[in-house]
Amino acid sequence: MFWKNIIFIFIFSLFFGFRVVANGLPDADRDGVPDQDERQIYYTDPNKADTDDDGFNDFEEINSGFSPHNPQAVKTIDSDVDSDTLSEAWEIKFKTDPRNKDSDNDGVYDGVEIDKGFNPLSVENSRLKPSLRINLQKQTLDYLLFGYVWKSFSVSTGKASMPTPTGDFMVVNKIEKAWSRTYRLWMPYWLGINSPGIGIHELPIWPNGYREGENHLGRPVSHGCVRLGIGAAAYIYDRVSSGTPISIR
Ligand SMILES: [Ca+2]
Ligand SMILES: [Ca+2]
Ligand SMILES: [Ca+2]
Ligand SMILES: [Ca+2]
Structure with missing residues (x-):
């Protein structure tokens, strides 16, 4: 059976001028990674099976989570070949160039653009579209980009008698310093x-300047809102807009 397949592939290759394919797509260096993925996702050499000359071909490295650009045995999550503060694992998710600090050549490094909420592949000031995920059990708020957790913060949600509602919501308004009349x-x-009276905000401040509940993060003690710590609240506020989806579970 094995030899039958080899002979079939050989004859097939003769007919199609030795054009080799991976997943039905052209694969010039026969490493199992299609040419278009090498160019657009991994930035590996489409004409060289082992881009970094470490004895493991690109397919083997990519599929076992190792960097195809780093001859050392380094995982993509720990590898930052171009020192743009974005690991190779994230470069693959964003389809940015792991060998180029500034993929769109707009003067701002890939990792900095993403962390500031901008598209690293566009010189326009186009914004990424994040989503938020609040886990009541863990008392955490995740900030997700492309469905992946970019940042995670400790929160305080509603106490048992005033629980935070669960379900799928979205941001409907932003107020830099909101006043609670209640x-x-x-x-x-x-x-x-879009749930009456409910919002995400920084730890509240009394008119006399007292900051409420700095030691409450990680415990459900609010009146239903989702409280974020100092710094975390501003980070999220600056990056989301009306319409940003929020899942609360
Ligand atoms: Ca290839
Ligand atoms: Ca390699
Ligand atoms: Ca890069
Ligand atoms: Ca850039």
Whole structure:
């Protein structure tokens, strides 16, 4: 059976001028990674099976999570060949060039653009479209890009008697310093969601300057809102807009 397949592939290759394919797509160096993926996703050499000359071909390295650009045995998640603060694993997800600090040549490094919420493949100031995921059990808020967790923060959600609603929501308004008439305190970096009276905001501040609940993060003690720590709230506020989806589970 094995030899029958080899003979078949040989005859097939003769007919098609030795054009080799992977997953039905052209694969010039026969390493199992199609030419177009080598050019557009992995930035490996489509005409050289072992781009980094370490004895393992690109297909083997990519599929076992090792860097095809680094001759050392380094995982893509730990490899940053171009020192743009973005690991190769993330470069693959964003389809940025792991050998080029600034894939779109707009003067801002790939890792910096992504962390600031901008598209690293566009010289226009186009924004990435993040989503938020709140886990009530773990008391965490995840900030996701392309469905992957880019940042995760500790939160305080509603106490048992005033639980945070669960389901799929979205951001409906943003107020840099919102005032709660009910509780008479400030809620910095307010992100209202489409559930009445519920939002995501920084730890509240009383008019006398007292900051509520700095030790509450990680515990469900709020009145239903999702409280974020100092720094974390501003980070999220700056990167989401009306319409950003939020999952609360
Ligand atoms: Ca190939
Ligand atoms: Ca290699
Ligand atoms: Ca890069
Ligand atoms: Ca750039």
